[in-house]
Amino acid sequence: MAETIDVAQNLADVRTRIRKACAQTGTGNPDCTIIAVSKLHGMARIRAALEAGHRDFGENRVQEAESKWPDLKTEFPDVCLHLVGPLQSNKVRRAVALFDVIHSVDRAKIARAIARAGDETGRRPRLFIQVNTGEEPQKAGVAPDDLDGLVALCRDDLDLPLVGLMCIPPADDDPALHFALLAKLARRTGLERLSMGMSADFEIAASMGADYVRIGTAIFGSRPAPTR
Numbered sequence: 001m002a003e004t005i006d007v008a009q010n011l012a013d014v015r016t017r018i019r020k021a022c023a024q025t026g027t028g029n030p031d032c033t034i035i036a037v038s039k040l041h042g043m044a045r046i047r048a049a050l051e052a053g054h055r056d057f058g059e060n061r062v063q064e065a066e067s068k069w070p071d072l073k074t075e076f077p078d079v080c081l082h083l084v085g086p087l088q089s090n091k092v093r094r095a096v097a098l099f100d101v102i103h104s105v106d107r108a109k110i111a112r113a114i115a116r117a118g119d120e121t122g123r124r125p126r127l128f129i130q131v132n133t134g135e136e137p138q139k140a141g142v143a144p145d146d147l148d149g150l151v152a153l154c155r156d157d158l159d160l161p162l163v164g165l166m167c168i169p170p171a172d173d174d175p176a177l178h179f180a181l182l183a184k185l186a187r188r189t190g191l192e193r194l195s196m197g198m199s200a201d202f203e204i205a206a207s208m209g210a211d212y213v214r215i216g217t218a219i220f221g222s223r224p225a226p227t228r
């Protein structure tokens with residue numbers, strides 16, 4: 001039997017927990033944007049969030065997003081769709097056509113492909129560079145040492161709308177260390193926005209200045225297994 005999930009209540013609870021965490025520390029961003037990460041979830045839960053007035057949603061795969069969002073974006077034109085998963089160069093054009101924000105730029109090849117796709121489609125999604133703050137070999141993201149070069153390429157050479165940095169801390173580290181590093185790197189490179197914090201650590205992220213938290217499970221419940 002399907003788990004009973006009150007999406008509207010969960011969204012309200014997440015906001016309350018963010019406000020509390022920021023009030024307790026006296027820091028951070030109580031009004032940060034909550035990206036409801038709906039990957040692997042079906043229309044019923046997405047619609048429940050839309051009907052509760054929520055408009056920022058995240059997906060991690062281009063193809064899945066294409067099967068769920070084009071009609072919904074027509075029905076709810078103020079939806080802001082965020083790509084939070086890794087991007088392959090052969091999917092860039094489709095990603096640029098559908099998403100309003102891309103959080104996972106992590107190499108020169110992808111940045112160049114986004115610039116080309118932008119010229120072809122006339123679309124300019126806002127961009128985050130994903131930083132592999134834990135320098136984990138299996139994880140996406142640019143190494144901290146290579147960040148400056150990628151920022152310069154995106155911002156100065158390609159004139160892309162680069163707005164900030166994103167990270168996913170290693171599972172068994174204190175996330176605060178990685179959020180602090182991301183904030184420091186953003187200051188150093190003159191980027192304003194931070195995309196950090198998931199269901200397990202969004203209160204810490206918000207109290208450390210996240211502008212976007214990316215939350216799936218705490219809003220939609222546990223994800224069904226992928227069917228592919």
Ligand SMILES: *Cc1c(COP(=O)(O)O)cnc(C)c1O
Nearest residue numbers: 037060084198199214215216217
């Ligand atoms: C799935 C995903 C999330 C949401 O994860 P939860 O732990 O369910 O909140 C956030 N960010 C990225 C990049 C994801 O892939």
